[in-house]
Amino acid sequence: MKKIECYIVQDLLPLYIDHACSKQTTEDIEGHLQSCESCKKLYEEMSSDICSALQTPEFDSRKIFCHAKKSVLAIILALAAVISCFVINAGGAWMGGRADISNLIVTILYVIFWSVFSVRSRGYVPLIKVSFAISCITFVSAAAGLIARALHIGGFITGILSVFSSIPFYGLRFFMDWTGLYVIATALSLAWLIYTWHSKRKLEHTTDLKGD
Structure with a gap:
């Protein structure tokens, strides 16, 4: 050798x-x-x-499956909350009269649900996107309704736009008029939109850092 x-x-x-x-x-x-x-x-x-x-990074497949399962369940609950609120409040909102106590309770539960959902979804991309989308829709709808009331504008298009806030928040008609309802809906949905937007940006930034 x-x-x-x-x-x-x-x-x-x-x-x-x-x-x-x-x-x-x-x-x-x-x-x-x-x-x-x-x-x-x-x-x-x-x-x-x-x-x-x-060496391949280790990952817990059960943990990933659990997170995916929680995301799916949370989205289902979110859709169920929206649908339930619309079903219960749609009739009264369409008639335009005063709401009763059941409508008020549904609206309160709706606001509580989305507040909790927004906070709990901060660490999950699919959930924060759902929360952000609903907050955008609600804010646009509430702002459209408020502008229409302030300028005394009616019409089919205005009614369609405002329906996504007038029905969920219809319970407020238990103790206030439509203008007050749209003011509260606009303020709450704006706060919700800002919070979800900030959470979304923060989550995307964290994901980009992990990717780098």
Whole structure:
């Protein structure tokens, strides 16, 4: 077996570790490593570093599944809350009269649900997007209704736009008029929109940092 100098072996070690050397060169390097402790030690260190770099990050599949399950359930609950509120309050809002105590309770529960949902969804991308979308729709609807009341504008389009706030907040008609309802709905939905927008930006920034 031909003797190889240490500096040559050390230069060839990356190729040897990657199995990119010829058969003859591989045999010469292996023979050298058996007789040279310093090169053998360097080979072991380099092999260890490469293995650590190539090691696949560990993840808990059960934890990922649990998060996905929670997201799906939360979205279902959010849709259920919206649908339930619309079903219960739609009739009274369409008639335009005073709300009763059941409508007021539904509106209060609706506001509480979305407040809790917005806070709890801060760490989940799908949920914060749902919360942000609903807050945008509610704010646009409430602002449209308020502007229409202030300018005495009616019409089909205005009615359609304002329906996404007039029905959920219809319970406020238990103790105030439509103008007051739209003022409260606009203020609450604006606060909700700002909060969800800030949470969304913060979550996206955190995700980008993790990606880098």
